[in-house]
Amino acid sequence: MKKLVCYLAVALIVGCSSTSRMIDSNIDVAELNNGTELSQSKVTIYLNNEGTDRASVRFETRYQSEPNRVHRLYIFDEDVPALKLLLTKVLKDELTVQDMLEPVSFGRDKGMFGQTKAGDKEYVRINTVEGSYLFPESSIPNLINVLNQLQDAAKRKTNK
Numbered sequence: 001m002k003k004l005v006c007y008l009a010v011a012l013i014v015g016c017s018s019t020s021r022m023i024d025s026n027i028d029v030a031e032l033n034n035g036t037e038l039s040q041s042k043v044t045i046y047l048n049n050e051g052t053d054r055a056s057v058r059f060e061t062r063y064q065s066e067p068n069r070v071h072r073l074y075i076f077d078e079d080v081p082a083l084k085l086l087l088t089k090v091l092k093d094e095l096t097v098q099d100m101l102e103p104v105s106f107g108r109d110k111g112m113f114g115q116t117k118a119g120d121k122e123y124v125r126i127n128t129v130e131g132s133y134l135f136p137e138s139s140i141p142n143l144i145n146v147l148n149q150l151q152d153a154a155k156r157k158t159n160k
Contacts, residue, residue, distance in 0.1 A: 055153040077154035
């Protein structure tokens with residue numbers, strides 16, 4: 001009887017655990033200091049809970065200035081439309097000050113979206129409780145692609 005209870009407990013834990021898989025991406029984040037780019041670091045992106053009620057992507061990076069600390073950014077499927085709209089506005093050079101003043105949802109957290117220029121480069125800035133993420137403008141199409149993958153994962157949950 002004890003073995004049966006143990007097996008059921010393990011099956012329940014394994015069955016209820018979230019799934020996560022790495023997504024191929026070509027996205028960098030930059031570190032700036034006094035308006036100068038210090039370095040760029042690669043971002044590892046995971047698609048979490050695909051086909052469930054809480055599909056999300058998790059961005060993870062280690063900045064060169066803090067190699068022992070992992071910085072994370074979570075984006076949930078319900079956050080995608082607003083974020084895609086803002087990224088598209090940046091690409092079309094239509095982002096307004098009002099857009100940057102409105103908080104953006106990241107799950108239960110709120111963050112700010114903006115645009116930063118340093119030297120001759122432009123960056124998309126996302127500020128959250130976890131920290132600030134500066135994505136070079138060249139990464140925007142790849143960011144939109146990741147958001148599309150997240151939307152597809154959310155569609156699979158509604159088709160089940």
